[in-house]
Amino acid sequence: MSQVVYVNGEYVAAExxxxxxxxxxxxxxxxxxxxxxVLGGKLIDFEGHVTxxxxxxxxxxxMAPVSMDELLEIHRQIIARNNIDEGGVYxxxxxxxxxxxxxxxxxxxxxxxxxxxxxxxKPLVNxxxxxxxxxxxxxxxxxxxxxxxKTTQLLYPSFAKMQAKxxxxxxxxxxxxxxxxxxxxxxxxxxxxxxxxxxxxxxxxLHGITRAAILRFASEAQMKVEERPxxxxxxxxxxxxxxxxATGFAQPVIKIDGVDIGTGKPGxxxxxLREIYTEEMRKTAV
Ligand code: PDD
Numbered sequence: 168m169s170q171v172v173y174v175n176g177e178y179v180a181a182e183x184x185x186x187x188x189x190x191x192x193x194x195x196x197x198x199x200x201x202x203x204x205v206l207g208g209k210l211i212d213f214e215g216h217v218t219x220x221x222x223x224x225x226x227x228x229x230m231a232p233v234s235m236d237e238l239l240e241i242h243r244q245i246i247a248r249n250n251i252d253e254g255g256v257y258x259x260x261x262x263x264x265x266x267x268x269x270x271x272x273x274x275x276x277x278x279x280x281x282x283x284x285x286x287x288x289k290p291l292v293n294x295x296x297x298x299x300x301x302x303x304x305x306x307x308x309x310x311x312x313x314x315x316x317k318t319t320q321l322l323y324p325s326f327a328k329m330q331a332k333x334x335x336x337x338x339x340x341x342x343x344x345x346x347x348x349x350x351x352x353x354x355x356x357x358x359x360x361x362x363x364x365x366x367x368x369x370x371x372x373l374h375g376i377t378r379a380a381i382l383r384f385a386s387e388a389q390m391k392v393e394e395r396p397x398x399x400x401x402x403x404x405x406x407x408x409x410x411x412x413a414t415g416f417a418q419p420v421i422k423i424d425g426v427d428i429g430t431g432k433p434g435x436x437x438x439x440l441r442e443i444y445t446e447e448m449r450k451t452a453v
Contacts, residue, residue, distance in 0.1 A: 172283065187264035192261030192319060196319045201220050201317065203256050217235050239453070245285065263281050302421060308348045314348070314349075352412055354373070357407065363382075363390055364394075382394075388443065419437040
């Protein structure tokens with residue numbers, strides 16, 4: 168059976184789905200997106216993702232083409248129609264199709280926004296690479312300055328991930344003015360003497376939904392958290408490192424620029440946080 172996707176009000180087979188060549192998401196990356204994980208056929212932290220979507224839209228003066236309640240229903244339909252047990256749902260809202268291809272944003276009353284959703288299967292809980300950890304390389308952060316808005320301008324992160332792959336690593340950590348910002352598609356952490364250190368929330372990084380949950384669970388488990396920038400050198404001499412994202416949960420980082428972190432194996436705090444996160448999210452999925 169072919170994949171069913173949602174495009175501008177309709178559920179269609181993926182091969183029949185159509186988007187205008189004038190869609191500004193396609194022409195200008197004038198679009199925002201969210202990826203929400205699915206566990207046991209249910210959505211993880213849906214409210215967090217929808218709240219961030221609303222913020223991304225409002226920062227770019229874009230309109231939501233459907234209501235937030237309708238969004239939940241469309242997510243559920245995508246899961247049901249594609250029979251997804253473990254994986255995620257991708258959602259993208261664009262500023263719509265405007266034949267003028269103008270750098271000035273079109274009037275949202277005239278040019279209506281576009282919306283696309285599709286689902287995917289992906290092992291999240293018992294995924295070997297997520298449990299065993301990855302090595303990362305550092306790369307200069309050459310993205311735009313509004314990384315707090317989740318836009319589809321993903322060429323630079325994709326370029327950096329490709330550099331990592333070509334060097335035999337699993338991902339890249341971005342570095343700006345000497346400090347780590349985040350990973351290509353995740354937030355970055357180190358652990359030193361029992362303290363979890365991660366960059367504070369500004370426009371320099373995406374405000375991860377998984378980050379918020381992990382920091383909440385860490386505090387509840389009496390772990391110490393410091394929100395501040397750290398360097399690659401500090402990370403290399405840390406006891407542990409890890410990254411968080413909707414599709415990776417908490418994933419250990421075992422090597423940075425060729426240097427083993429701690430024992431070179433996933434550290435106890437990252438492993439514990441991964442367990443807590445999985446348990447808690449199973450309980451609250453909708
Ligand atoms: N990426 N930082 C960046 C740059 C990201 O792209 C992501 C998520 C995160 C983590 O955010 P969250 O915990 O809300 O997933 C941090 C998604 C998963 C993606 O692009 O596929």
